[in-house]
Every structure is written in C-alpha cells, then in structure tokens.
Amino acid sequence: MRIVIAPDSFKGCLNATKVALAMQKGARRVFPEAQIDLIPMADGGEGTVEAVLNAVKGRKIEVKAKDPIGRQISAFYGLIENDKTAIIEMAAASGLPLLRAEERNPRITSTQGTGELIRDALDRGVKKILLGIGGSATNDGGAGLAAALGVKLLNSQGEELPPGGAALANLQDIDVSELDSRLAEVQCEVACDVQNPLCGPEGASAVYGPQKGAKPEDIRILDAALLNFGEKLSKLSGTNLLELPGGGAAGGLGAGLVGFLGAKLRPGSQMILDVAKAEEKIKHADLVLSGEGMTDFQTAYGKVPVGVAALAVKYKVPVVVISGAVEGQPDLLGDYGVNCCFSVSEGPGTLEEAFSKGEVQIERTVWRILTVWKLGAESAFRKENY
Numbered sequence: 001m002r003i004v005i006a007p008d009s010f011k012g013c014l015n016a017t018k019v020a021l022a023m024q025k026g027a028r029r030v031f032p033e034a035q036i037d038l039i040p041m042a043d044g045g046e047g048t049v050e051a052v053l054n055a056v057k058g059r060k061i062e063v064k065a066k067d068p069i070g071r072q073i074s075a076f077y078g079l080i081e082n083d084k085t086a087i088i089e090m091a092a093a094s095g096l097p098l099l100r101a102e103e104r105n106p107r108i109t110s111t112q113g114t115g116e117l118i119r120d121a122l123d124r125g126v127k128k129i130l131l132g133i134g135g136s137a138t139n140d141g142g143a144g145l146a147a148a149l150g151v152k153l154l155n156s157q158g159e160e161l162p163p164g165g166a167a168l169a170n171l172q173d174i175d176v177s178e179l180d181s182r183l184a185e186v187q188c189e190v191a192c193d194v195q196n197p198l199c200g201p202e203g204a205s206a207v208y209g210p211q212k213g214a215k216p217e218d219i220r221i222l223d224a225a226l227l228n229f230g231e232k233l234s235k236l237s238g239t240n241l242l243e244l245p246g247g248g249a250a251g252g253l254g255a256g257l258v259g260f261l262g263a264k265l266r267p268g269s270q271m272i273l274d275v276a277k278a279e280e281k282i283k284h285a286d287l288v289l290s291g292e293g294m295t296d297f298q299t300a301y302g303k304v305p306v307g308v309a310a311l312a313v314k315y316k317v318p319v320v321v322i323s324g325a326v327e328g329q330p331d332l333l334g335d336y337g338v339n340c341c342f343s344v345s346e347g348p349g350t351l352e353e354a355f356s357k358g359e360v361q362i363e364r365t366v367w368r369i370l371t372v373w374k375l376g377a378e379s380a381f382r383k384e385n386y
Ligand SMILES: Nc1ncnc2c1ncn2[C@@H]1O[C@H](COP(=O)(O)OP(=O)(O)O)[C@@H](O)[C@H]1O
Pocket: 009, 010, 011, 012, 013, 014, 135, 292, 293, 294, 295, 298, 303, 324, 325, 344, 345, 354, 355, 357, 358
C-alpha cells in the first residue's frame, strides 16, 4: 500500500506538517507497513515559505517591513538554491491575521510591506523570486508593492495616491520610470492561491472583500477602483489584466504583478507540488489524502485539494479530502478529481473545541476511512478466491 499525504494547513488549528503527521498516524493504525510520503502543502497563501523550506534546502530570513496599515513589524521570507532564489509569501507582511478584526479595512490596506520584502531580496542579489499570494488583508491590486519598488501612481493633478484600494478610483497615470532597475534581471514567478479574475461578481472585491472587512458599499467602490486600475495598467503593460485567471488573487495583486513586473502566474499548489517533486510520488500511489481547514465554494477556485487532485487524476489515483469542516456541495469537487470529502468534526461544539481536538480527530477520521478501504480490498480478494 502506497499513500501520499498532501494536505494544506487547517488555518487557526494546525499547520500543514502537523495535519500530515496526524493523517499518517491514522493511516499507520490500519496499514502499519504502508509506504507513506508526506507532502505538507500550501497554496501561495500563509504557510508557503514553510512548505517550500520543508521540501528543499534553504534558510529563513527575518526582515522588518510595514504591515497592511503601515506599522513596522517583523516579517520573513526564505532563500533557496544557494541564496539565488527568494521564496516570499505576501501574507507575511500583508496578511489578514496581522490585523485585529476592527482594523480590517480594504479601502486603505496596502501591499507596501510585500514590496519591501522584494527589495530586501534584491539587496541580497537574488536572481529569481517565487512569490506566493493569498491570505491577504489588501485589495490594492499591488499598488503599495509597486510604490515600494519605485512606481508612481498619480491622480489627475499629478499627485501620488494615498495607500489602499479605494484611492485607485482616482488613478490617472502610472509612472514606471523609477521602477527598481534590478527587477529587469530577475525572473518573478507567482503562486496564486485562487484563479478569480480581477473584477466583477467573481472578482477580488466581491468574493474575498467581505472577509477583509468590506461592506456591500465598499465592495462596489473597490470593484470600480480595481476596474479603473486594471484598465490603466492593461494599457501600459499591453496585457489584458481584466481577463487574467488569478488576476484577482490577494486583492488583485496577481494582476498588479503581471502588469508592473511582467511576472508569470501559476496555481500556488502546483508550485509546491513541483518543488516537492510530488508527481513521481503520486504516480505510484494507491491513494492520495488531502485536506484543508474548510472545504467550501472557494475550494474549486484553486485551493490545495483541487490542485493535488489535478495531478492525481492524470494517473487515475483516487483522492480523499479530509477537512476541518465541509460546507455546501462537496460532491461537486468530483469534477475536479476529488473522489469524496470528509469533515473531521464530531457533533455540535464550538470552533475552539474543534481546534483543540484537531489532531485526534484527523487521525481518527483517516483510521475510519482506511478501515473501510481495507475491508473493501479484503472482500474483493475473497471474491477472487471463489
Ligand atoms: N479542526 C477544525 N474543525 C472545524 N473547522 C476547522 C478546523 N480547522 C479549521 N477549520 C475551519 O477552517 C477555517 C480555515 O479554512 P482554511 O481552508 O484552512 O483557510 P483558507 O480558506 O484561508 O484557505 C477556519 O476558520 C475554521 O472555520
């Protein structure tokens, strides 16, 4: 029996490594001799640097940077490939958990801090930047990041815009003449956690604005502001950023990185699967286990379980998803190669109780699923003998 275990973190409960270890414990109870490969995953959002540093040799760098509302904080990124490549997750400087609930306001939050992390990596002479995006507190299309790297975003009076997504409604001109020239020599690859477009009903503001504190009126303002921004930057860069899958990831940062830096976007889980050389492992597996904190309507936009399933489906390997909670119609994930989804939650209780029992519940759920799997395999074997 060969099993690949490739879950995302359960946000608020356990990081991806702990989830993977709990799944392994459950699997070993049923198949003590199984060959098990652990691939703690991430999707571009929080945990991306850790997932990459788990898979390849590298080191973590601590850096001072601005948080989404301009406070100086201690952030981090990773260096791999003999310090020639930086692995940065935007959530480290511009992530939602950096703000208290009452501080969340995507009209004014900025990606400036992520630009500062990039600058630090350039100062260290990297030749390639892998940038994970998602888990953001921002909706500024990467305007703050661009400004930190020398771009000037100007209103009709030629004045620089204040930070935040709402100000982009007044964007008139983009001056890239002072963009950090070192970027021309650096390849920038972006791992997006979702495939949403920049604007519209499936866009950054409408789908992910509410979790960042946007009210319906804010969503209207932010969506219109990103449309103005997207049109101006599309013209400047010669790329239609409004049609770009992933352009709406991390509050439109996906579109901004393509427009300002000529970056290449790809699904985040794919980047981690590549770095971890997962294809070789999944190809020979009998079963793949994945999971995430909450499997819901956002999962199909490109979250870890569907990224893992896209690879497994190539080799007809079954995928079972085990998540903290499952909402909506998880059966629809069948279209993405997920065979079935399970929630680890047991009966009513608070989220805090569920978090405190996370490891045990994951182990127990995997044990149950694999017990049924084994019974099925044994009964098939018996039938063969009749
Ligand atoms: N052990 C658990 N039991 C029940 N629900 C959980 C558990 N762990 C995480 N969750 C739910 O998952 C949510 C986080 O979802 P997750 O998929 O990890 O993040 P994201 O949607 O940002 O990618 C938490 O806010 C919580 O509602």
